[in-house]
Each structure stands twice: as structure tokens, then as C-alpha cells.
Amino acid sequence: MDWDIVIGLEVHVQLNTKTKAFCACKVSYGDPPNTHVCPVCLGYPGSLPVLNRAVVDSAIKLGLATHCRIREYNTFARKNYFYPDLPKGYQISQYKDPICYEGYVDIAVRGEQKRIGLTRIHIEEDAGKSMHGEDGTLVDLNRCGTPLLEIVSEPDIHAPEEAYTYLNTLKQIVRYTGISDCNMEEGSMRCDANISIKPKGRKALGTRTELKNMNSFRNVERALKYEAERQRKVLESGAAVTQQTLLWDEQSNQTKAMRSKEDSHDYRYFPEPDLSPLRIDDAWIGRIRSSLPELPDARKKRFTELYGLTEEDAALLSSEKEIADYFENSLQTFNNPRLTGNWVKNEILRILSESGKSAAESPVTPAALAGLLQFLHNNTITPQTAKTVLDEMAATGKAAADIIRDKGLEQISDSSELESLIETILKENPAECERYRGGETKLLAFFIGQVMRGTKGKADQTLTRKILEKKLG
Numbered sequence: 041m042d043w044d045i046v047i048g049l050e051v052h053v054q055l056n057t058k059t060k061a062f063c064a065c066k067v068s069y070g071d072p073p074n075t076h077v078c079p080v081c082l083g084y085p086g087s088l089p090v091l092n093r094a095v096v097d098s099a100i101k102l103g104l105a106t107h108c109r110i111r112e113y114n115t116f117a118r119k120n121y122f123y124p125d126l127p128k129g130y131q132i133s134q135y136k137d138p139i140c141y142e143g144y145v146d147i148a149v150r151g152e153q154k155r156i157g158l159t160r161i162h163i164e165e166d167a168g169k170s171m172h173g174e175d176g177t178l179v180d181l182n183r184c185g186t187p188l189l190e191i192v193s194e195p196d197i198h199a200p201e202e203a204y205t206y207l208n209t210l211k212q213i214v215r216y217t218g219i220s221d222c223n224m225e226e227g228s229m230r231c232d233a234n235i236s237i238k239p240k241g242r243k244a245l246g247t248r249t250e251l252k253n254m255n256s257f258r259n260v261e262r263a264l265k266y267e268a269e270r271q272r273k274v275l276e277s278g279a280a281v282t283q284q285t286l287l288w289d290e291q292s293n294q295t296k297a298m299r300s301k302e303d304s305h306d307y308r309y310f311p312e313p314d315l316s317p318l319r320i321d322d323a324w325i326g327r328i329r330s331s332l333p334e335l336p337d338a339r340k341k342r343f344t345e346l347y348g349l350t351e352e353d354a355a356l357l358s359s360e361k362e363i364a365d366y367f368e369n370s371l372q373t374f375n376n377p378r379l380t381g382n383w384v385k386n387e388i389l390r391i392l393s394e395s396g397k398s399a400a401e402s403p404v405t406p407a408a409l410a411g412l413l414q415f416l417h418n419n420t421i422t423p424q425t426a427k428t429v430l431d432e433m434a435a436t437g438k439a440a441a442d443i444i445r446d447k448g449l450e451q452i453s454d455s456s457e458l459e460s461l462i463e464t465i466l467k468e469n470p471a472e473c474e475r476y477r478g479g480e481t482k483l484l485a486f487f488i489g490q491v492m493r494g495t496k497g498k499a500d501q502t503l504t505r506k507i508l509e510k511k512l513g
């Protein structure tokens with residue numbers, strides 16, 4: 041029997057506002073435990089929360105970037121449960137009326153565009169953190185009250201790889217808006233998934249399980265693959281899937297039962313009496329709309345149309361706002377999109393990953409790269425030399441022109457100089473000459489290699505090839 045897979049994702053994004061959602065404590069990760077706390081986020085009786093406007097701004101930003109409707113009248117709700125890292129005994133969240141709703145994200149799967157609906161995006165405060173050690177459990181309440189957005193997708197995802205692509209696309213959008221760095225490994229983006237399967241074409245959904253504890257997009261994909269397969273085996277054996285929460289175990293590559301399902305009514309949501317309703321008017325939405333940058337999809341489209349880049353290159357160069365900005369800033373100095381695109385994609389990204397820096401902090405500035413590429417474009421230096429020069433630019437911060445001049449790296453395109461070198465090489469390699477003349481023309485690469493070695497990579501390749509072909513022919 042064929043099965044349909046139905047996946048829904050709940051993503052939590054940690055916002056990078058300066059202060060917490062309902063108090064003036066600093067949002068800061070990695071500081072000594074319990075140093076950013078106050079009566080409000082510690083839940084002292086009688087303390088009152090005050091909504092942080094920047095949190096609302098962030099929610100509207102993401103809502104607009106994902107084509108959501110923005111709710112005019114918003115209320116907050118208490119989500120009640122007991123846990124030692126939640127001193128108030130509840131989280132302030134939104135329940136029936138999320139700030140953003142009915143949005144979508146377009147993803148590219150197998151060369152086609154697919155639209156994933158968003159049910160809602162709502163504001164929520166985070167809980168603290170329990171640290172389980174050998175001597176017991178300690179609690180750090182710095183994270184209590186830090187702002188989150190929860191993004192809930194419609195059950196439009198029908199394959200684990202679509203979930204992977206959706207998460208990547210969502211992350212790109214969030215990072216473009218600048219409201220979070222969305223790093224799943226560091227916990228600033230977290231994802232829970234639910235999955236069910238049903239006989240192909242049937243309308244009614246099957247019993248779903250929830251998956252938690254996945255700390256990378258790849259693990260979400262792996263866990264969903266594993267779980268779809270597990271459910272299929274259960275159903276094909278004639279048994280029923282149990283509704284439950286499962287933890288992904290990275291070591292054994294399996295899901296493991298955590299606890300039986302807690303239904304949402306267990307949280308006993310009720311209206312937060314300490315916060316008045318929040319009204320968002322059109323002027324507020326308009327202000328946020330005008331502050332949004334061009335988003336990844338639009339930028340990618342522009343890169344293909346304006347610069348003639350391939351889909352693949354445009355997608356890569358627009359994947360991060362900083363990289364896209366780097367690329368376009370470089371074009372301001374030297375407008376050769378394809379050449380620049382190739383060098384950003386291959387060499388600059390390599391240098392950034394080796395140095396652990398972001399594109400905005402690149403040791404080679406966009407203008408400096410443009411300077412180097414001009415020398416390459418006018419054939420002053422060979423591509424091989426250009427790479428060496430770039431590495432030295434990254435290491436020393438010197439300009440391409442200085443390195444090329446100081447080290448005498450200009451390309452050798454003087455034919456008499458190359459000719460005499462080539463004659464020496466041919467004399468030193470009589471056997472290869474014989475074989476070449478006997479039809480083994482692929483030996484040309486060997487001779488070019490010899491010339492490059494003799495000139496430390498500075499010989500003009502086209503000219504070298506021409507002279508070699510003439511002399512060997």
C-alpha cells in the first residue's frame with residue numbers, strides 16, 4: 041500500500057531584542073547564571089509585566105515577511121504548567137488570537153516551487169534552563185522571560201526533505217529580517233515536529249506522533265524519515281499508532297518514547313489579566329513594512345534577471361543577507377557579476393569559513409576583491425596567481441596592487457620569453473614530445489604544467505597553449 045506523509049512543524053525563534061519580553065532585564069546568553077533577573081521575570085507576587093515594543097516589532101516584521109495577516113486586537117494568555125525552571129508557574133503566551141496568521145513560505149523542492157501555509161506566529165516568553173549534573177540539578181533563570189516567536193506550519197509538508205527545505209527557507213527569511221540569528225545548534229532556533237501517515241488519497245488524518253530533541257535541520261529530516269517508516273511498519277502489521285511524544289536519539293538514530301501526549305487543554309490557558317489588549321494600527325504596520333529589507337526570494341530573482349546568474353548561483357549568493365550585500369558591494373567597484381559571483385562563491389566563502397568570520401567582517405573587503413578581479417580581468421595576473429594573492433590579502437590586509445607589484449606577479453605574456461622557456465622544456469622531455477607527436481595529445485596538459493612550474497604559475501595560459509601546439513605540431 042502507498043502512504044501519504046503529513047508533517048507539521050513548530051519552530052521557536054529566540055529574538056535578539058536588547059531586553060526581555062515583559063521586563064527591563066538584559067537578554068544575554070552565556071553570562072553567569074541568575075545575573076539577569078528581576079521580580080517580574082522571577083514571578084514575585086505583585087510584580088507586573090510590561091510588554092516590550094521591540095518584541096511586537098519583530099513579530100510584525102516576520103509576519104509581513106511571511107505574507108501573514110497582522111491582527112489588530114491582540115491579547116495575551118497564561119499557559120500554565122509546573123516546572124522548576126518556570127518560577128511563575130506559567131508562560132505568558134498568545135492563545136486564540138496570535139499576532140500573525142494565515143501566512144505562507146514558498147520553498148523550492150525538486151526544481152518546483154511549493155507553498156507551505158503558516159497557521160500562526162505568536163509571541164511567547166521563554167522559560168529558564170535546568171542544568172542536570174552529577175551532583176543534582178541547578179537552575180539558571182537568565183532565560184526566563186526572554187522573547188520567542190513560535191511559528192506553526194499548516195500540515196502542507198509531505199516529505200522529510202520538504203521539512204528540511206522549509207526550515208532552511210524560514211531561517212533565511214528570519215535572518216534577513218534581522219530579528220534573530222536562528223542558530224539551531226546554539227538553541228536560538230528550535231523545532232518540534234508532528235507526523236502522521238495515511239493511506240494514499242484518504243482525507244482523514246492518521247494518528248500523529250510528536251518529535252522533540254532534534255538539534256539540527258538534518259536531524260529533523262532523519263527523525264521524520266525514521267518515524268514515517270516506523271509508523272508504516274506499525275500500520276502494515278495491523279496495529280495502531282499510539283499518540284505520543286518521542287525523542288530523537290542522535291546516537292542510535294531512532295525515536296524513543298518520552299511521555300504520553302499532553303493535550304493543549306492541559307495547559308489551562310486563560311487570559312493574562314496583567315496585560316491590557318494590544319492594538320496594532322495600520323501606521324505601525326506601515327512603519328515596519330518600510331523597514332523590511334529585500335527578502336531572499338526577491339533578491340534571488342533579481343540576481344538571475346539583472347546579473348544573469350544561474351538559479352543555483354543566485355540562490356547561493358542570496359542565501360544570507362550579508363553575502364548578498366558583499367557581492368553587490370563588490371560590483372559597485374567592478375561590475376562583472378559572473379566573475380565576482382564565482383569568486384565570492386568559491387574563494388570568499390572558503391576564506392570566511394576558514395577564518396570563522398561573517399561576510400560583514402571579511403578580512404578581504406568587497407572593494408579589495410573588486411581590485412583583485414580587475415587585475416585578473418585585464419590578464420595582468422593568471423587565475424592561479426589571483427588565488428595566491430587573495431590568500432595573502434586575507435592574511436595581511438594588503439591591497440592586490442601592492443602584492444602584485446612587490447612580488448612581481450604580473451602574468452608573463454611576452455611570447456619570446458615563453459618561447460625560449462618552452463624550447464628548453466621540450467628539449468628536456470624528448471620522450472613526451474615523441475608520444476605527443478605519436479597522437480597522445482592529452483600530454484599537452486603535462487607541458488602546460490611544466491611551463492606553469494617554470495614560471496611559478498605566471499605564464500599566460502592561452503598563449504602558452506598556442507606556442508606549445510605550434511612547436512609540437
Ligand SMILES: [Zn+2]
Binds near residue numbers: 060064076078080082
Ligand atoms: Zn526581569
